[in-house]
Amino acid sequence: MAGTSYVFGPVPSRRLGYSLGIDLVPFKTCTYDCIYCQVGRTTKKTIKCEEFFPPEQILEEIKEKLSKTSPDFITFSGSGEPTLYSKIGELTEKIKKITDIKIALLTNGSLLWRKDIREKLSKIDLILPTLTTANEDTFRRIHRPHPELRLNNIIDGLIKFRKEYNGKIFLEVFILKGINDNKEELIPLRDVIEEIEPDKIQMNTAVRPPSEKDAVAVDMKRLEEIASFFGEKAEVIAYRQRVSKGVKGDKISHIVGIIKRRPVSAKDISDAMGIEIEEVHSIIKGLMIKGIISSFNHLNETYYILKEGKR
Ligand code: SF4
Structure with missing residues (x-):
């Protein structure tokens, strides 16, 4: 760890x-x-x-x-x-x-x-x-x-x-x-x-x-x-x-912390943190561009995972 x-x-x-x-x-x-x-x-x-x-x-x-x-x-x-x-x-x-x-x-x-x-x-x-x-x-x-x-x-x-x-x-x-x-x-x-x-x-x-x-x-x-x-x-x-309850503090680290544990959808993150889905999408976009996370599809839903070597 x-x-x-x-x-x-x-x-x-x-x-x-x-x-x-x-x-x-x-x-x-x-x-x-x-x-x-x-x-x-x-x-x-x-x-x-x-x-x-x-x-x-x-x-x-x-x-x-x-x-x-x-x-x-x-x-x-x-x-x-x-x-x-x-x-x-x-x-x-x-x-x-x-x-x-x-x-x-x-x-x-x-x-x-x-x-x-x-x-x-x-x-x-x-x-x-x-x-x-x-x-x-x-x-x-x-x-x-x-x-x-x-x-x-x-x-x-x-x-x-x-x-x-x-x-x-x-x-x-x-x-x-x-x-x-x-x-x-x-x-x-x-x-x-x-x-x-x-x-x-x-x-x-x-x-x-x-x-x-x-x-x-x-x-x-x-x-x-x-x-x-x-x-x-x-x-x-x-x-x-x-x-859900609203999360205060560093939202990016919190999102990375959630994704690190298991694959999650944007809605999972929004529910977990009590923040708007649009805000989640914008943070996810940044993490994808930086190469920290990647995505895949399951049952018509997009899930996000941490990239190899980022754990
Ligand atoms: S679900 Fe995963 S973590 Fe839980 S018992 Fe099975 S292998 Fe272990």
């Missing part, structure tokens, strides 16, 4: 309101290499937890950011799997000493079978893990996991975590057309989720540009049908508008 920071945003999030993101792993370090990943292909696939960065440095940046802004959540997320950060428990405790703002964790849930990791997450207020299937072959097809990971262990880990953990669990279910949107997939998945007992089930799909072309989104109508099949705890989070 040379030359960049650990903290990004706050950005409006569909699931967390106004969220200050904390990137705990180097780009792109993950236990999975999901075909729908919007961050791009995994370059370091691992299940080994490491102290990638000193917690004190991350904490300093959080303190500085909190002196200027007041997010709804401080969210461990970013360009990979945050539970790979070995100091996640210690960092959580340090943050709790400086603020009452709630802490959330976006995780793929793949390491929750490990007791030491479940313990490190116990003080986090809201955990948002992902589960897409109850079938090992489909799991491998969608997530291309580290070879030592097994779906049965991961599901057991989620069940155990629910029993031990006192905070809220919002389980994301990511649906892909032609892969896990049929009843042979959805019936066993619903059974397993009943055992996990999350507080909410949040239905998502590949509305943003995915890593691979065969990660195709289901439409809103189908996603709503699937949500009602999962019962009253389920809601659709894809296609949902984000809340």
Whole structure:
């Protein structure tokens, strides 16, 4: 993460309101290499937890950011799997000493079978893990996991975590057309989720540009049908508008900071920052001319990414 920071945003999030993101792993370090990943292909696939960065440095940046802004959540997320950060428990405790703002964790849930990791997450207020299937072959097809990971262990880990953990669990279910949107997939998945007992089930799909072309989104109508099949705890989070608050300060750096994390459209940026789309277009034009960003098309929308070597 040379030359960049650990903290990004706050950005409006569909699931967390106004969220200050904390990137705990180097780009792109993950236990999975999901075909729908919007961050791009995994370059370091691992299940080994490491102290990638000193917690004190991350904490300093959080303190500085909190002196200027007041997010709804401080969210461990970013360009990979945050539970790979070995100091996640210690960092959580340090943050709790400086603020009452709630802490959330976006995780793929793949390491929750490990007791030491479940313990490190116990003080986090809201955990948002992902589960897409109850079938090992489909799991491998969608997530291309580290070879030592097994779906049965991961599901057991989620069940155990629910029993031990006192905070809220919002389980994301990511649906892909032609892969896990049929009843042979959805019936066993619903059974397993009943055992996990999350507080909410949040239905998502590949509305943003995915890593691979065969990660195709289901439409809103189908996603709503699937949500009602999962019962009253389920809601659709894809296609949902984000809340926005006006961003003050250096807008160009803020836009580069957003584009750095994942491909975004001009409307995403305008929504995220609460500024007019015309202003976004004019800043984007400047960044394109300077060769800092480039564009591509996905589902009839133009997305912007940081050029190679600018990360
Ligand atoms: S979607 Fe999440 S879990 Fe999957 S590869 Fe991307 S960062 Fe990792």
